[in-house]
Amino acid sequence: MRIGLLTEGGYPYLSGDATLWCDRLVRGLGQHEFDVYALGSSRSQEDEGWVALPPQVGRVRTAPLWAAEDDGVVYGRRARRRFAEHYGELAAVLCASGSPEAASTLEADRFGSALYGLAELARDEGGGLGGALRSESAVRALERACRAPGAQQTAREARVPDLLSVAAHLERALRPLSLDWYQDDDLGAVDLCHATSGGPAALPGLLARHFFGVPLLLTEYGVRLRTHYLAATDAPPAVRSLLAAFHGRLAAETYARATIVTPGNAHARRWQERCGADRAKLRTVHPGMDASPFAEVGESTDCADPDTLVWVGRVEPTKDLVSLLHAFAEIRKEEPKTRLRIIGAPAGPEGEAYLGHCRALAAQLFPDEAEGPHTVGDNPVSFAEIGGPELPTLADAYAAGGVTVLSSVVEGFPISLVEAMFCGRATVSTDVGAVVEVIGGTGLVVPPRNPRALAEACVALLRDPARRERLGAAARARALELFTVEQNTTAFHGIYLEIVARTPVRRVVVDETGEPLPFAVPAEAHVPGRWTGAPVRSTPTWATAQARATTPTPEGAR
Known part of the structure; x- marks a missing residue:
């Protein structure tokens, strides 16, 4: 089958949201053909180039959302x-x-x-x-x-x-309406459109449905409407109100016209239902992650230091490392041998400033000890980044301690938590976003912004090695069952077939005498091999729709 993959600020560009997920999806579904329709987010993103595309990508069409182009057309x-x-x-x-x-x-x-x-x-x-x-x-x-x-x-x-x-703002958001993608041999030729996010990325799918009856599948791992609400807090009241109305109505229209909507977790699903999505259309499909880099650590029973707590992620204020440091001060009172390793790079200038603040707080809370289990000048809190000789890989970061901690106050799908689960680590997490859904009883969950509760949960695991081992094994088993690339691609393959099977045939196929052939285009018609017995010829519209464009270079696609 031929899929029109609709992206915004991501695949096939090297950087951007959902690039890795889309690449794994396309490569994992080699039995289908993909045409990629990408909305670029910036000039720098386009200059970076594309990822290496697999052979099942038939064509790539791109359009910049970051620049207003004048096509020279003047209305009468x-x-x-x-x-x-x-x-x-x-x-x-x-x-x-x-x-x-x-x-x-x-x-x-x-x-x-x-x-x-x-x-x-x-x-x-x-x-x-x-x-x-x-x-x-x-x-x-x-x-x-x-x-x-x-x-x-x-x-x-x-x-x-x-x-x-x-x-x-409306002009920028509505730029996809002006694209030349809506032709019989373009988006009109695909079997279904798969929008990888809401908002502008879904607009081409809505228009393909409107003009040609192409069914639309919408995937939201982060609800676009929620992202807009969080980003528009500084705008004047009138601007906030009008733009909230636009994005809310666009989200409701997308949910109403999509055949199936796939949230990435229950947190996103609740947002979609609140914004008008029909519960009967919703199918939760968790993001797929590659478990192979963590296999060696996950299958090993060794631990570099069972008395060490590990935090892994991007350093930014939403991760609430301040509460983690205050919780660690309480932990040290109960378990003086415990150490804390904060592993990750800052996210932009704000992250740099926040990292400096956390370093200063750690120095204030844990001054160099003149006596005790550590030598003078040995602070129990350390900051590091992945890629050095001590921590060459992400798996090595999780292997550095016995308990992994997540202290966020805002979180969507907690990727670092799943990585820790792949590594077989017991976890202590704050109850935000999809954390409870991901953990599912295989770790300890505490309220956010509560250092005392975070400290008590960590101490409980530090004092009980057998419990840590049981929780870590259960967490790894759960992650391998629910959050791998394989389960993700299998789920979407089934959804693709279900949508096409439920969609009325939009193309008329005739035999040599010109008579229509019913059931001549089954869902598996594009799978290599002969699936129909009699030779057929197609109408000119069908022949045009089957024309293929060779994959252009990034320069030629703009």
């Missing part, structure tokens, strides 16, 4: 009237909407009608939508909607700078 009077009608309707819905979950069916229909109307305009006119979205008429339409009777109070308070900010 009729096209301008159509744009004003659809954009005005879109703005009216945003100004009238409350929370996404409280929005009416009528508002949802109005939003979808306006969205697809803009896409149809761009398709009919051969472009020009970007210029129209950046025009003064767009800002005026937004202003009229904000001043109209029945608009929200926060929308009525919007000033010119607020309107300009909202219009610019």
